[in-house]
Amino acid sequence: MVTAMTIINRLRASVAVSVLIVVMTATASRSASAQVELAGSWAARNHEDALERGGGPYAVDYTGIPVNDEARLRALSYSASQLSMIERQCSLWAQYYLVTGPFGMKISNETDPIDGSTIAWKIGGWEDRAPMTIWMDGRPHPSKYAIHERGGFTTGVWEGSTLIATTTHMKASSIRRNGTPTSDEATMVTSFIRHGDVVTVLVVVEDPIYLTEPVMYSKSFELDTSPQMPIGPPCVAGYEGVDDWQVPHFLPGTNPSISEMTELYHIPREALMGGAETMYPEYRKTMKDGFVRPEKCVRNCGGPR
Amino acid sequence: MIARRAHSVALIVLVALSPIGMVAQGRGEAPPPTAKADAPFDLTGYWVSVITEDWRYRMVTPAKGDYQGLGMLNPAAMKVAARWDPAADEKAGEQCKSYGAAAILRVPGRLHITWADDNTLRLEFDAGVQRRIFHFGSALAKSAERSWQGDSVARWEVPRGRGRPGGPPPPKFDSLKVVTTNLRPGYLRKNGVPYSESAVVTDYFDLIPQGAREPLLVVTTIVEDSEYLTQPFIVSTQFRRQADARGWDPTPCSPTW
Numbered sequence: 001m002v003t004a005m006t007i008i009n010r011l012r013a014s015v016a017v018s019v020l021i022v023v024m025t026a027t028a029s030r031s032a033s034a035q036v037e038l039a040g041s042w043a044a045r046n047h048e049d050a051l052e053r054g055g056g057p058y059a060v061d062y063t064g065i066p067v068n069d070e071a072r073l074r075a076l077s078y079s080a081s082q083l084s085m086i087e088r089q090c091s092l093w094a095q096y097y098l099v100t101g102p103f104g105m106k107i108s109n110e111t112d113p114i115d116g117s118t119i120a121w122k123i124g125g126w127e128d129r130a131p132m133t134i135w136m137d138g139r140p141h142p143s144k145y146a147i148h149e150r151g152g153f154t155t156g157v158w159e160g161s162t163l164i165a166t167t168t169h170m171k172a173s174s175i176r177r178n179g180t181p182t183s184d185e186a187t188m189v190t191s192f193i194r195h196g197d198v199v200t201v202l203v204v205v206e207d208p209i210y211l212t213e214p215v216m217y218s219k220s221f222e223l224d225t226s227p228q229m230p231i232g233p234p235c236v237a238g239y240e241g242v243d244d245w246q247v248p249h250f251l252p253g254t255n256p257s258i259s260e261m262t263e264l265y266h267i268p269r270e271a272l273m274g275g276a277e278t279m280y281p282e283y284r285k286t287m288k289d290g291f292v293r294p295e296k297c298v299r300n301c302g303g304p305r
Numbered sequence: 306m307i308a309r310r311a312h313s314v315a316l317i318v319l320v321a322l323s324p325i326g327m328v329a330q331g332r333g334e335a336p337p338p339t340a341k342a343d344a345p346f347d348l349t350g351y352w353v354s355v356i357t358e359d360w361r362y363r364m365v366t367p368a369k370g371d372y373q374g375l376g377m378l379n380p381a382a383m384k385v386a387a388r389w390d391p392a393a394d395e396k397a398g399e400q401c402k403s404y405g406a407a408a409i410l411r412v413p414g415r416l417h418i419t420w421a422d423d424n425t426l427r428l429e430f431d432a433g434v435q436r437r438i439f440h441f442g443s444a445l446a447k448s449a450e451r452s453w454q455g456d457s458v459a460r461w462e463v464p465r466g467r468g469r470p471g472g473p474p475p476p477k478f479d480s481l482k483v484v485t486t487n488l489r490p491g492y493l494r495k496n497g498v499p500y501s502e503s504a505v506v507t508d509y510f511d512l513i514p515q516g517a518r519e520p521l522l523v524v525t526t527i528v529e530d531s532e533y534l535t536q537p538f539i540v541s542t543q544f545r546r547q548a549d550a551r552g553w554d555p556t557p558c559s560p561t562w
Contacts, residue, residue, distance in 0.1 A: 045539045046374060047374045047375070047377075047538055047539055047540050048358045048359045048374055048540045048541075049358045049359055049374070050373045050374030050375075051373050051374075063360040063361070063364070064356055064357040064358070064360045064364075065357070159513075159514050160479045161479045161480075162479070162511065162513060162514075164513075164514065189515070189516070191513045191523075193480075193509075193511050193513070193523065193525070195462070195480065195482070195509045195525060198525065198527065198539065200509075200511075200523060200525045200541045202513055202521070202523050202541070202543070204515065204521070214515075214518075215357055216355060216357055216521065216543050217357055217358060218358070218523060218541040218542075218543060219541070220525060220539045220540070220541050222539070261361075265361055265365070265367075265368070266365070267361060267365060271364075278356075278360075278364075279355050279356055279357055280353060280354075280355070280356070280413075280552075281353065281354055281356070281413035281414050281415065281432070281552070281554075282552060283364065284364055284365075284413060284562075287364070287365060288562060291365055291366075291562075293365070293366045293367075293368060293561065294368040295368060295369065296368055296369050296370055297367070297368040297369065297370040297371035297372075298368075300373060301370050301371050301372060301373065302371070302372045302373030302374060302375060302376070303370075303372030303373075303375060303376065303378060303383065304372075304375075304376050304377070304378050304379070304383070304535075305376065
């Protein structure tokens with residue numbers, strides 16, 4: 001016999017179950033379309049800027065970089081032998097090297113043990129680039145007087161399904177691995193855009209000291225079943241036979257590589273000196289009349305191996 | 306009996322609140338929104354290429370045999386590239402081979418995007434005076450003739466990721482995906498690196514916020530070509546928005562410049 005109490009208990013249980021289902025359905029529906037998974041191993045696809053990302057750029061090539069006069073002068077005085085100095089051995093590899101360098105990336109996330117939310121995304125370092133930790137917990141950037149480190153300090157937010165990370169507190173470095181300088185006031189905004197198994201990473205760098213406008217680079221990566229290493233041996237100083245007291249450099253007007261790209265590719269010297277105007281289509285008009293295409297590639301020609 | 310009724314009522318409420326319920330309610334009522342009405346962001350207007358990458362392959366014409374970054378070319382592609390003859394292309398009326406859908410976004414210039422109608426997006430390029438037409442919806446009749454810009458099917462892409470419960474709701478769509486086929490054979494790089502008529506070009510158009518500045522347009526292009534490529538060719542290209550047509554300079558295709 002069913003008592004009134006039994007009916008009430010069944011009613012309570014039924015309502016409770018239904019409410020639970022409604023809540024779970026609503027929650028699942030909301031979470032199914034929120035942020036994007038980035039964790040994993042991502043292989044680099046260096047189908048653009050391949051020489052620059054791989055073997056390295058030519059010593060005097062500032063094309064497409066909005067350098068100011070001071071940056072140009074410093075770049076022309078740069079000697080790669082500076083890497084033999086202990087205090088400068090890692091100076092070429094700032095966080096932007098994520099997209100201007102050759103390597104893939106290993107991304108992992110640190111999660112909150114209570115609610116599972118991502119506290120930080122971590123991009124493993126390479127042998128010459130420091131790891132990047134992207135804090136997602138809303139913490140502020142340090143004071144402008146805080147120490148600047150090679151890895152900088154990075155926070156992130158989601159804009160739709162794109163992760164936008166802002167990096168400050170980096171050390172002075174180079175936007176291109178030929179000594180084109182960036183200062184320790186440079187900041188970087190990195191966007192991670194995922195489409196299926198491809199992630200495109202866009203980096204926009206601003207520098208009030210050496211750049212007249214932001215410069216941007218993007219690079220695509222494909223999801224890889226082979227693990228990408230999140231670490232590597234540290235950058236080390238090479239031996240160049242340079243005395244301890246000497247900073248390798250070229251005095252104004254003495255850079256021996258200034259004509260290299262003009263001879264190889266017929267690119268006018270003015271273009272090699274860079275500047276914001278070289279980033280835009282109109283600049284082609286300034287070269288059109290004088291440019292003669294080299295007949296055949298003779299060095300660094302790439303292609304299948 | 307009371308319990309059974311209560312359970313039934315709860316289930317009806319559940320179905321009505323669920324996405325399936327919402328779909329069912331919509332059936333037979335208003336027509337589906339147009340692509341234009343559904344657009345999650347506004348791509349229309351003028352855009353200018355920002356050439357910070359592949360400068361010496363985009364701003365000037367590279368030498369024959371310069372294949373940096375193109376390790377995915379197969380022997381057949383290398384043979385075709387080695388025969389590159391821009392004068393012959395011009396003579397044959399094929400001066401637009403490096404302005405096809407697989408390469409046009411890499412050509413320095415300006416891009417003008419407008420809605421041709423509620424379900425058709427039109428992209429015009431001043432470089433080479435080219436035009437791409439993006440048709441939304443799955444039914445696209447294949448053109449009788451292959452063309453430099455091919456036939457393109459577009460859709461706003463819905464992110465499929467999962468986030469934490471209680472997190473902020475995402476935008477309805479995040480990106481524009483365009484798949485292009487039915488192409489005339491063309492060049493991936495101006496110095497004769499080929500893609501074939503079998504090529505499938507997939508472009509993702511993303512607007513990336515830049516704080517107080519205008520968002521940047523980033524297009525990720527993936528070219529798959531079983532005839533000439535051993536793996537997909539993937540590049541990404543940036544554009545900055547312009548307020549007007551400043552700098553718009555229609556220029557015919559050139560096989561040498």
